[in-house]
Amino acid sequence: MTRQRRLVYDVLLRDLDHPTASEVFLRAKDQLAGISLATVYNCLETLTDAGLVKQVNLDREPSRYCPNLHEHAHFFCMSCGAVQDVAPASNDGGLCGWRIPEGNRVEKMEVAMRGLCRRCAAVEESDSEETGDVSASRAARAAN
Amino acid sequence: MTRQRRLVYDVLLRDLDHPTASEVFLRAKDQLAGISLATVYNCLETLTDAGLVKQVNLDREPSRYCPNLHEHAHFFCMSCGAVQDVAPASNDGGLCGWRIPEGNRVEKMEVAMRGLCRRCAAVEESDSEETGDVSASRAARAAN
DNA sequence: TTTTGATTTAGAATAATTCTTGATTTGTCG
DNA sequence: CGACAAATCAAGAATTATTCTAAATCAAAA
Numbered sequence: 001m002t003r004q005r006r007l008v009y010d011v012l013l014r015d016l017d018h019p020t021a022s023e024v025f026l027r028a029k030d031q032l033a034g035i036s037l038a039t040v041y042n043c044l045e046t047l048t049d050a051g052l053v054k055q056v057n058l059d060r061e062p063s064r065y066c067p068n069l070h071e072h073a074h075f076f077c078m079s080c081g082a083v084q085d086v087a088p089a090s091n092d093g094g095l096c097g098w099r100i101p102e103g104n105r106v107e108k109m110e111v112a113m114r115g116l117c118r119r120c121a122a123v124e125e126s127d128s129e130e131t132g133d134v135s136a137s138r139a140a141r142a143a144n
Numbered sequence: 145m146t147r148q149r150r151l152v153y154d155v156l157l158r159d160l161d162h163p164t165a166s167e168v169f170l171r172a173k174d175q176l177a178g179i180s181l182a183t184v185y186n187c188l189e190t191l192t193d194a195g196l197v198k199q200v201n202l203d204r205e206p207s208r209y210c211p212n213l214h215e216h217a218h219f220f221c222m223s224c225g226a227v228q229d230v231a232p233a234s235n236d237g238g239l240c241g242w243r244i245p246e247g248n249r250v251e252k253m254e255v256a257m258r259g260l261c262r263r264c265a266a267v268e269e270s271d272s273e274e275t276g277d278v279s280a281s282r283a284a285r286a287a288n
Numbered sequence: 289t290t291t292t293g294a295t296t297t298a299g300a301a302t303a304a305t306t307c308t309t310g311a312t313t314t315g316t317c318g
Numbered sequence: 319c320g321a322c323a324a325a326t327c328a329a330g331a332a333t334t335a336t337t338c339t340a341a342a343t344c345a346a347a348a
Binding site: 058063073074075076084098103104105107108110111113114115117121122124 | 244261267268
């Protein structure tokens with residue numbers, strides 16, 4: 001945790017408004033004049049890889065960053081651009097329902113899942129029988 | 145519906161594998177040698193605006209295109225990169241459950257909603273009392 | 289203190305997408 | 319049929335977010 005990483009993380013924690021990398025950069029500069037945009041990108045990536053921060057994307061807009069590690073969805077206001085966290089309605093594994101804040105109007109919802117399709121899950125299963133290592137084969141294929 | 149648009153649309157309909165713009169371009173070229181990537185982008189945008197096609201994004205990867213207009217989610221295989229459509233488990237408005245294909249392993253799920261936050265919904269409400277036109281005020285603000 | 293390795297910086301490079309401009313096609317009307 | 323207007327297309331330049339590169343800096347260990 002270097003000074004720059006600490007600062008970038010603090011910026012994210014101070015206002016939980018899902019800033020873009022550029023916005024983080026502007027806020028960080030106020031406190032550490034010499035910091036560069038590249039460093040902000042580096043720090044955001046490091047923090048994301050470390051699991052302290054989540055990268056949030058909507059369409060092809062610039063990525064936004066969120067230090068909320070609880071399971072949640074995101075609500076993007078089409079009018080003012082604000083981004084809110086939305087908590088799950090219950091602890092049933094996230095497949096079912098969200099606590100939409102009172103007054104918000106949802107016009108569209110997008111759901112994306114990531115994982116292994118049947119075929120790849122099967123291959124991994126058989127690979128792990130041979131090697132005993134579940135993650136190795138996936139990593140090997142992912143390297144393509 | 146011009147020749148190029150028809151072709152791009154047919155390419156999407158032929159294989160429902162969510163190709164990127166470049167992939168659409170490669171397939172389209174086979175049937176209309178002179179078509180350009182810019183035209184493919186134009187056509188995809190036109191088709192999307194017309195509501196015949198949906199643009200599908202995961203993270204910052206190239207956009208993919210999908211002619212399935214039914215409500216559905218997307219499943220991205222982390223190993224082979226395949227993208228599958230996932231149907232809702234019931235017709236309850238999409239808040240609740242998805243028919244994950246047998247054998248698929250979901251490791252992560254992302255939910256994004258778009259709409260109007262409480263404040264903007266309230267403003268629009270009061271605007272429409274004055275003007276009688278719900279969409280005008282939103283459009284005006286969106287133009288910023 | 290020197291070394292070592294990681295991190296930061298600035299700017300160049302990249303990749304997807306959009307924009308611009310001129311050419312082409314299409315539809316319409318005489 | 320032929321001319322004109324409007325829409326569309328093509329080619330390449332431009333844009334934008336992001337990543338890469340290489341040199342400079344820093345921090346901890348020896």
